[in-house]
Amino acid sequence: MQGKYVSKNIEKKWQEYWNKEALFRVKEDVRFPKFYCLEMFPYPSGRIHMGHVRNYVIGDVIARYKRMNGFNVLHPMGWDAFGLPAENAAIKHGVHPTKWTYENIDYMREQLKKLGLSYDWQREVATCDLGYYKWNQWFFLKMFEKGLAYRNASRVNWCPSCETVLANEQVIDGKCWRCDNVVTQKELEQWFLRITAYAEELLNLCDTLIGWPEKVIAMQKNWIGRSEGVEVNFKVAGIGEKIRIFTTRQDTIYGVTFISIAKSHPLVSELIKDRDIINKIELLSEDPEKKEGVFTGYYAINPLTGDNVPVWISNFVLREYGTGAIMAVPAHDQRDFDFAKKYNLPIKVVIVPENSYKLQVTSYKKTVTSYELRVTSKENSTNSLLKTRYSSLPLDSSLIAEAYEDEGILIDSGQFSGLSSKDARERIADFIEVKGFGKRAINYKVRDWGISRQRYWGTPIPIIYCEKCGVVPVPENMLPVILPKEVTITGKGANPLSTVIDFINTECPKCKKPAKRETDTMDTFVDSSWYFVAYCLKDRNALSVMRNELNENILDSSLITHHSSLSYWMPVDQYIGGIEHAVLHLLYSRFFTKVLRDIGLLNIAEPFQNLLTQGMVIKEGAKMSKSKGNVVDPDYLIEKYGADTVRLFCLFAAPPERDLEWSDQGVEGAYRFLNRLWGLVYKYREALDVKGKGGNTQIDASRLTPYALRLLRKTHQTIKKVTNDVERDYHFNTAIASLMELMNEAIAFDILEPGDERVLNFCIKNIILLLSPFAPHFAEELWANLGGQQSTLNEPWPRWDEEMVKEEEIELVVQINGKLRGKITIPVGLREEAIKEKAFQDLKVSDYIKGKSVKKVIVVKSRLVNIVTG
RNA sequence: GCCGGAGUGGCGGAAUUGGUAGACGCAAGGGACUUAAAAUCCCUCGUCAGCAAUGGCGUGCCGGUUCGAGUCCGGCCUUCGGCACCA
Numbered sequence: 001m002q003g004k005y006v007s008k009n010i011e012k013k014w015q016e017y018w019n020k021e022a023l024f025r026v027k028e029d030v031r032f033p034k035f036y037c038l039e040m041f042p043y044p045s046g047r048i049h050m051g052h053v054r055n056y057v058i059g060d061v062i063a064r065y066k067r068m069n070g071f072n073v074l075h076p077m078g079w080d081a082f083g084l085p086a087e088n089a090a091i092k093h094g095v096h097p098t099k100w101t102y103e104n105i106d107y108m109r110e111q112l113k114k115l116g117l118s119y120d121w122q123r124e125v126a127t128c129d130l131g132y133y134k135w136n137q138w139f140f141l142k143m144f145e146k147g148l149a150y151r152n153a154s155r156v157n158w159c160p161s162c163e164t165v166l167a168n169e170q171v172i173d174g175k176c177w178r179c180d181n182v183v184t185q186k187e188l189e190q191w192f193l194r195i196t197a198y199a200e201e202l203l204n205l206c207d208t209l210i211g212w213p214e215k216v217i218a219m220q221k222n223w224i225g226r227s228e229g230v231e232v233n234f235k236v237a238g239i240g241e242k243i244r245i246f247t248t249r250q251d252t253i254y255g256v257t258f259i260s261i262a263k264s265h266p267l268v269s270e271l272i273k274d275r276d277i278i279n280k281i282e283l284l285s286e287d288p289e290k291k292e293g294v295f296t297g298y299y300a301i302n303p304l305t306g307d308n309v310p311v312w313i314s315n316f317v318l319r320e321y322g323t324g325a326i327m328a329v330p331a332h333d334q335r336d337f338d339f340a341k342k343y344n345l346p347i348k349v350v351i352v353p354e355n356s357y358k359l360q361v362t363s364y365k366k367t368v369t370s371y372e373l374r375v376t377s378k379e380n381s382t383n384s385l386l387k388t389r390y391s392s393l394p395l396d397s398s399l400i401a402e403a404y405e406d407e408g409i410l411i412d413s414g415q416f417s418g419l420s421s422k423d424a425r426e427r428i429a430d431f432i433e434v435k436g437f438g439k440r441a442i443n444y445k446v447r448d449w450g451i452s453r454q455r456y457w458g459t460p461i462p463i464i465y466c467e468k469c470g471v472v473p474v475p476e477n478m479l480p481v482i483l484p485k486e487v488t489i490t491g492k493g494a495n496p497l498s499t500v501i502d503f504i505n506t507e508c509p510k511c512k513k514p515a516k517r518e519t520d521t522m523d524t525f526v527d528s529s530w531y532f533v534a535y536c537l538k539d540r541n542a543l544s545v546m547r548n549e550l551n552e553n554i555l556d557s558s559l560i561t562h563h564s565s566l567s568y569w570m571p572v573d574q575y576i577g578g579i580e581h582a583v584l585h586l587l588y589s590r591f592f593t594k595v596l597r598d599i600g601l602l603n604i605a606e607p608f609q610n611l612l613t614q615g616m617v618i619k620e621g622a623k624m625s626k627s628k629g630n631v632v633d634p635d636y637l638i639e640k641y642g643a644d645t646v647r648l649f650c651l652f653a654a655p656p657e658r659d660l661e662w663s664d665q666g667v668e669g670a671y672r673f674l675n676r677l678w679g680l681v682y683k684y685r686e687a688l689d690v691k692g693k694g695g696n697t698q699i700d701a702s703r704l705t706p707y708a709l710r711l712l713r714k715t716h717q718t719i720k721k722v723t724n725d726v727e728r729d730y731h732f733n734t735a736i737a738s739l740m741e742l743m744n745e746a747i748a749f750d751i752l753e754p755g756d757e758r759v760l761n762f763c764i765k766n767i768i769l770l771l772s773p774f775a776p777h778f779a780e781e782l783w784a785n786l787g788g789q790q791s792t793l794n795e796p797w798p799r800w801d802e803e804m805v806k807e808e809e810i811e812l813v814v815q816i817n818g819k820l821r822g823k824i825t826i827p828v829g830l831r832e833e834a835i836k837e838k839a840f841q842d843l844k845v846s847d848y849i850k851g852k853s854v855k856k857v858i859v860v861k862s863r864l865v866n867i868v869t870g
Numbered sequence: 871g872c873c874g875g876a877g878u879g880g881c882g883g884a885a886u887u888g889g890u891a892g893a894c895g896c897a898a899g900g901g902a903c904u905u906a907a908a909a910u911c912c913c914u915c916g917u918c919a920g921c922a923a924u925g926g927c928g929u930g931c932c933g934g935u936u937c938g939a940g941u942c943c944g945g946c947c948u949u950c951g952g953c954a955c956c957a
Contacts, residue, residue: 215874219952222873227956247957260957289955321956328957334871335955445956582952652895653882659950661882669895679910724886734884737894744894813890818938820890858937863889868937 001685001785005678007642010781015113017780023791024118027072028568035071036569037063038532038608040577040585041078044104044126045085048111050617050624050650050662051578053634057647058614058656058730059576060117064773065726067118068797074569075118076535078125079105082133082458082524084162087496090489097457098485101128111634115643116776118793125534127527132534133459134480136526139592140462142599144473148194151471155264155319156450158186164453165190170584185286191461191520192448195591199224199444201605202590211610213657216582220590223583225445230429231323232438234259234300237308241267243300246322246443250432251424252329254413255350256307257340259300260293260314261325268313272296284315291316291339302327303437304414304428314339322443330403337403351408351421449588451523456489456496458521466508466515475509481517495519528585529592532607536569567603575608576656582613612730615659617650624662632662644775645671651732651774673740674778677771680747681764681782687757690765690786699758701804708759711749712804715763718742719800722770732774739770766798813864814839816848824865832859839865 002009018024028034039059042052056077063075079101086097093100105126112119125132143149157166161181165188170177195202203224206217229248236243243259261267263281272278280294293314300311316335317326330340330347340347407421416424432438452461460481462474474481484503487496497503497519508515571593577585586608593607616623619630637646649670654660681688701709718738725735746763749756765786772779772792779792788795807828812835814822822844826835836857839845845867852869859865 213875215952218874222953225953225956229957245957249957291955316955316957318956326957333957335957443956445953579951655883658876658883663882663896665896666882673895675910728886731886733882734886734894737884740894811890815889815938818889818936823890856937858889860889860938864938866889866937 001682003682005675005778007644007777011114011116011638011642011644011777014777014780015116018116018118018791018793021791023793024075024120026074026076026120026123028565029072030568032070032072034074034569035063035066035574036074036532036536036572037066037574038074038076038535038572038576040575040581041080041528041531042108043080043083043085044101044108046104046107048108048634050632050634053115053646054617054650054656054660055576055578055614056112056115056117057650058612058732059574060115060647061651061726061732061773062574062576062730063118064776064793065797067793068769068773068795070796074123074535075120076123076125077112077117077119077121078123078531078535079108079127080524080528080531081105081126081128082521082527084164084455084457086457087455087489096485097489098128101126101457114638115634115647118776123535123537125531127524127531128457130480130482133483133527135530135534136459136522137462137474137479137481138476139526139530139595139599140522141473141476141479143193143595144463146598148197148595149191150194151189151191153187153189154450155185156188156190157183158188159183162455164455165450188452190450190452191463191518192450193591195449195587196444196446198591198594199226199446200442201594202446202587203444205590205606208606209608209611212608213611213613216579216586216611216613219582220587223446223587227443227445229441229443230432230438231441232303232327232432234302234309234327236267236271236311237299237301239271239298241271243267243311243325244323244438245325245327246441247327249329249332249421249425250428251407251410251413251416251419251421252332252350253302253304253327253428254410254416255329255331255348256302256305256309256327257330257346257348258309258328258336259311259325260317260328260336260339261296261311262317262319263313263315264319265313265317265324268296271298281313284313286315291335291342293339293343295343303435304431310345312339312343320447321445332403332405334403334405348412349404350411350413351404351406352411446587449523449591451526452520453523454495455521456483456487458524459483459526460497461518461520461522463518464506464508464515465518466511466513468513469508469510469515472508472510472515478509483521497521525584525588529588530596532572532575532589533566533570533596533602536565566601570602571604571606572608574610574612576612576614578616579613586611612656614656615654617660617662619662621661637667641667641671642777644778645674648673648736648775652736653733655729655731655733657729673743674775676747677743677767678778678782680743681768681786684751684760684764685785687751688761688764688786690761690768690783690788699755699762704755704759705753708753708756711745711763712759713807714742714745715759715766716800716804719766719770719798720805723797723800735770736774739767742767768792769795769798810862812839812862814842814845815864815866816845817868818866821845821848828862835859835865839867 037059039055042048059075063073067073081101086101089095089100090097109121127133140149157171159166159176159179159181161179162176166176166183171183174183175181176183203221203226206221209217227248229246230250231244231246232250232253233242233244243261245259247253263284268281272281274297277294277296284294285292291314293312296311296313298311299308301308317324328336328339330336330345331349332351337347339345410416410419410421410424413424416427419427429440433440460483462479462481464472464474466472484497484500487500489496504516504519506515506517507513589607593602594605596602597605618624619632622628622630624631634646645667649667650660652670653663653666699712701712704712718741721738722735725731725738742763746760746767749760751757751760768779768782768786769792772783776792783792809825809827812824812826813820814824822842824838824842826838836859849867849869854867855870856868857865858868
């Protein structure tokens with residue numbers, strides 16, 4: 001054994017050993033429970049960063065821990081390999097995206113191996129592999145068959161910089177999620193996946209995701225955005241048309257004073273012929289902050305009141321949500337209120353705050369947060385109808401400063417006056433349905449997922465356009481539609497694939513006449529929506545599908561025939577990744593899983609049983625980024641300290657879900673810990689043997705000195721603590737802290753008696769095993785040096801003896817009136833009366849209570865005694 | 871505006887069920903070893919008073935419940951995320 005710890009001398013050696021012994025190879029042995037541990041796969045940008053390191057180290061500890069606890073662990077890694085940066089590299093440096101991507105993958109794979117991560121590389125996938133993206137196309141066809149994939153012309157989010165369409169989820173604060181440029185709107189023919197068909201299930205099953213952070217569930221629910229309300233038809237006066245509106249506040253329907261419809265509502269082009277009005281509509285502001293509208297000249301009839309109300313076109317009404325038309329109630333909706341004020345439209349109050357309904361309302365007066373209802377006269381009104389009391393009031397709308405949007409009691413609302421908002425919503429909805437004015441309806445904020453991208457480096461959408469047959473899906477047996485390699489990427493103008501003549505021109509699968517291919521590719525979020533399923537397949541030689549060549553395509557048959565592998569491994573037991581995917585990737589993956597279930601490939605509804613969202617790695621208070629110049633290079637750190645130190649620091653500095661503040665000195669601290677432990681083992685190298693001398697035989701505690709017993713007890717306590725900390729939300733930081741404590745005690749320990757050696761041996765043996773998931777190379781080296789015959793990964797996780805954990809004597813705190821006044825040492829199991837007696841005997845305590853009357857004495861088992869004096 | 875976190879020494883953090891606040895680590899200060907430095911080892915380390923024993927105060931702020939509150943309840947403040955014309 002070497003006298004000094006030199007990471008370079010051991011890390012490569014153990015990585016080669018693990019590889020040679022195929023130690024990370026997945027075992028599918030039905031006699032043992034399975035554990036699927038997954039970390040979000042990276043985009044192969046070129047090099048890994050500290051965020052990746054943290055993510056993958058956390059996952060690796062879990063995988064190794066579960067392995068040692070007897071699980072068959074599936075712990076795979078792959079590459080989210082399609083996407084824009086590869087195309088940008090092509091534009092900038094003239095390198096083909098294929099070459100650029102696979103070279104990056106090769107480099108990054110080596111980086112991950114250098115960290116000692118326990119991946120089964122035989123299950124590696126890259127989404128740009130032909131054998132992988134073929135399945136994107138297959139799923140697309142299945143969805144097309146079921147009506148879940150459809151084509152639609154619509155206004156879409158367009159990023160002028162990326163020159164591509166973005167899904168709603170990919171627009172953040174009006175900007176592109178990738179390049180941060182302002183997103184504009186554009187009318188395009190797009191392919192959509194009907195995620196809305198699963199909106200209800202996606203929402204309901206949120207409540208089954210008990211292993212997910214509440215924050216993420218809240219974000220998912222919020223994004224799906226379910227609203228319950230009614231759809232009501234308003235007839236347009238004088239013509240046969242109807243305007244169908246959606247509202248959740250049917251309790252305010254008597255307060256409707258106008259109708260607002262979206263610019264692109266179908267009635268607009270149908271009804272508006274006047275050039276003047278059309279021009280005005282086009283001039284409406286794009287800025288939703290500025291409420292603007294144009295009067296159509298038409299009136300609509302409120303079916304409940306019979307009132308004629310003007311129909312306006314408003315810039316703030318969304319075509320895509322609900323029916324694209326709303327009933328406007330300015331008294332009870334701030335947006336309608338602003339609009340009404342601007343165009344001098346009437347404001348009719350129909351809801352008053354609940355606690356004021358017995359009072360007579362004369363005016364609304366604005367206060368800081370709401371209206372105050374001022375009482376000017378009293379009347380004995382207990383039995384009179386609210387309607388008569390309120391309808392005669394001259395409510396001057398100029399006195400109203402803002403809308404009252406809360407719930408309350410209805411006034412001026414016909415037969416519904418006097419009801420609470422809550423009751424009225426039910427009663428009015430019933431009434432509307434009975435009378436045939438409309439029906440109850442549910443709307444979701446989530447939109448169908450637009451997946452068309454006008455880019456090259458992605459999965460070709462398997463559709464052919466034939467003049468005679470129209471939109472024709474590529475038959476299954478003709479998959480994959482191969483992404484052609486010969487292409488010129490300029491980054492400007494048309495979609496790159498539309499310039500590849502050999503690709504576009506094909507024949508119609510139906511009529512065999514010449515036809516043209518779809519030239520858009522799929523959103524790369526499609527790729528990442530099911531990769532966790534691909535990892536479940538066995539007997540796959542990853543390299544054969546790596547090179548984008550047609551031959552051996554192992555994924556080809558396996559996805560369907562290996563059904564049993566899918567049902568064995570799915571769902572993922574533990575998923576780990578950044579919070580930034582709380583909506584996009586996780587929602588899409590949940591959607592895909594449900595579709596795959598309905599196709600018959602999966603027998604589960606939710607893909608991820610437990611989700612851990614790890615915090616960011618920050619330095620000097622900010623997220624690491626090149627522009628801030630605060631990045632830390634993993635390669636440099638591994639070179640300087642070794643992977644085990646880097647791993648240890650990442651795990652020790654903060655619990656996984658919190659942000660991690662990078663500290664160069666903290667890294668030194670982790671390094672020091674390993675060095676001290678090495679030094680300890682080296683000092684006793686002759687005396688220690690993990691396979692004998694108490695290594696695996698029971699130590700007879702009754703024959704030990706109290707001194708040795710203390711170390712033995714501490715060892716058992718530490719095994720318990722480390723195990724519990726890992727089990728309890730993966731709090732590795734406290735687990736490592738307790739290993740440090742134990743090591744400190746072991747260093748202070750001297751072998752005095754013959755039995756002491758066995759205790760120290762037991763202690764050190766367990767420190768090494770407990771440390772092995774965190775610092776695997778280091779643990780392997782020490783283990784082997786102390787006579788270990790096999791990898792620590794194949795050793796069982798240490799077990800503690802509950803009897804040995806218990807102390808024989810404990811220190812008890814004595815409080816007087818809740819304040820700490822003394823400490824007593826008592827044997828465990830001492831009776832309460834005896835404890836009290838002992839507490840009162842304590843000199844300091846008796847001093848304090850001298851001359852005072854004792855009112856009460858509280859004894860908390862193995863914690864404290866609290867004496868309450870008068 | 872709505873939803874969700876977080877607030878504890880100089881710093882990262884610990885305190886698992888309401889029961890000794892500050893584990894573990896970093897930094898800092900003092901000492902040992904050394905010709906010297908690095909490394910290593912030992913000691914101190916919330917704050918105020920005190921030579922000390924010890925005592926007062928202390929987990930963002932105000933109040934409450936309790937024998938006892940970092941932890942529970944009510945009301946604020948600060949801060950970080952997410953959503954934001956969704957009718």
